[in-house]
Amino acid sequence: MRIASNSLSSLVSFYHSELNSIYDSAEIQAILDLTLEHYLGYSKTDIITRKNENLNQSDLLKLYFCCKKLKNHTPIQYILNEAWFYNLKFFVNEHVLIPRPETEELVDLILKENKTSLSFLDIGTGSGCIPVAIKINLKNSVVYACDVSPEALTVAKKNAVLHNTDTHFIELDILNEKESQAKITSSVDVIISNPPYIKFDEKNLLNKHVIDNEPHLALFVNGADDILFYKKIIDLCGEKLNNGGKLYFELNPLSAEDVLIYAQKSNLFKSTELIKDMSGKMRFLRATKN
Numbered sequence: 001m002r003i004a005s006n007s008l009s010s011l012v013s014f015y016h017s018e019l020n021s022i023y024d025s026a027e028i029q030a031i032l033d034l035t036l037e038h039y040l041g042y043s044k045t046d047i048i049t050r051k052n053e054n055l056n057q058s059d060l061l062k063l064y065f066c067c068k069k070l071k072n073h074t075p076i077q078y079i080l081n082e083a084w085f086y087n088l089k090f091f092v093n094e095h096v097l098i099p100r101p102e103t104e105e106l107v108d109l110i111l112k113e114n115k116t117s118l119s120f121l122d123i124g125t126g127s128g129c130i131p132v133a134i135k136i137n138l139k140n141s142v143v144y145a146c147d148v149s150p151e152a153l154t155v156a157k158k159n160a161v162l163h164n165t166d167t168h169f170i171e172l173d174i175l176n177e178k179e180s181q182a183k184i185t186s187s188v189d190v191i192i193s194n195p196p197y198i199k200f201d202e203k204n205l206l207n208k209h210v211i212d213n214e215p216h217l218a219l220f221v222n223g224a225d226d227i228l229f230y231k232k233i234i235d236l237c238g239e240k241l242n243n244g245g246k247l248y249f250e251l252n253p254l255s256a257e258d259v260l261i262y263a264q265k266s267n268l269f270k271s272t273e274l275i276k277d278m279s280g281k282m283r284f285l286r287a288t289k290n
Contacts, residue, residue: 003064006054009048011063014266018071031076035066038080086133091249095151096127102277103194104252110192111276113286114246118142119188119284121240123233124176124195128156128167135165142289144188146170175232180240187242194250195229226252230259234266241268241289249285256282263287 006011012032014195019028036042038063039089041218055063069079072191077083077098083090085099086107092098106132114120118141122130125145135143147153153169160167172183176196230249237247247269251259263272269287277283 006036006057006060007051008053008055008193010195011055011060013050015067015070018067018168021069022073030072030194034076034080035063039063039066041286042099045083045172046201049290054248062203070278075193083127085127085129086210088129088133088136088163090127090129090132090157091162092127093155094153095149099129100128102283103130103250105277106130106192106194108287109284110248111137114190117189117246119186119242120144120190120192121146123191123193124148125156125169126152128159128169128277130192131156131167132159132163132165132195136163142168142188144168144184146172146174147186148173151242153259155174160285161209174236177232178233180232180236182234184240187240187245189242189245190248191233191245192239192248193229227255227258227262231262234263234268236267237266237287243289245289247285248289251283253281253283256272256285259285 003014010056014081016025016028019031023031025222033044038045040059042057064252066076066079070076075098077092078094081093083089083092083098086104090099100216110290111254115138117138118145120131120134120141122134122143122145125131125147128145131143131145135141143165145156146169147156148171150171156167157169160169160251170183174180174270176185233249234247236246241247247263248261251274260274263269268289272285274282275286
């Protein structure tokens with residue numbers, strides 16, 4: 001790994017040559033946009049207009065080592081400790097999942113359909129991107145968020161402070177029914193969750209940078225029941241979701257129908273519906289309680 005010169009254009013060429021076996025050209029350019037903005041404060045326009053300028057040795061070394069980590073399949077968001085979600089910048093590290101575009105779609109749906117709802121609960125909050133985005137856009141709402149991981153909650157709390165949002169965080173294991181009933185002390189208008197839904201024997205289907213870097217606690221379900229978390233949350237709605245309130249899930253398209261059937265058989269909801277994401281996959285469930 002060697003950069004031909006100190007010029008920005010040489011650095012750009014270096015990234016493309018080193019990373020083309022992992023990412024396509026458009027992805028490499030998107031990574032460069034994030035990296036150069038983070039380390040140098042360069043805009044996309046700067047990258048074009050300043051391509052012949054030389055970088056100082058200190059900056060060049062930072063960018064070199066960043067590329068080295070990228071080549072080892074470390075996601076750029078973990079290298080920079082930041083990720084964009086719903087036009088907001090969040091702190092992320094190896095204890096939380098990197099926010100996904102599909103989850104932005106879910107938040108967009110929730111905000112459009114619940115402008116007058118007063119209380120929200122996000123289960124398995126990770127980085128806190130969902131509750132923070134909701135609180136920023138629905139300032140009069142009361143927002144709760146829980147996670148089993150104390151390290152994830154530390155990240156979520158940091159993001160709540162970063163965006164000056166009053167969010168109430170709870171450490172709990174949602175699979176423990178007694179603990180859930182005790183620690184979630186009031187019912188809410190909207191419950192949201194993007195829980196673990198991948199079985200360990202399916203992990204080979206995931207990209208290497210996901211398997212090697214993102215927290216397995218947030219990805220995988222122990223045992224054979226890949227919709228276990230969904231079942232527990234649906235059951236919880238009996239006491240913790242207000243009458244007429246709504247439940248929203250982000251789903252694995254492969255098990256979406258199974259989650260829908262369980263929700264319907266619970267007899268808790270007057271309506272249940274699967275919703276496709278922008279790519280046409282069955283990605284979300286919306287259910288309205290009786």
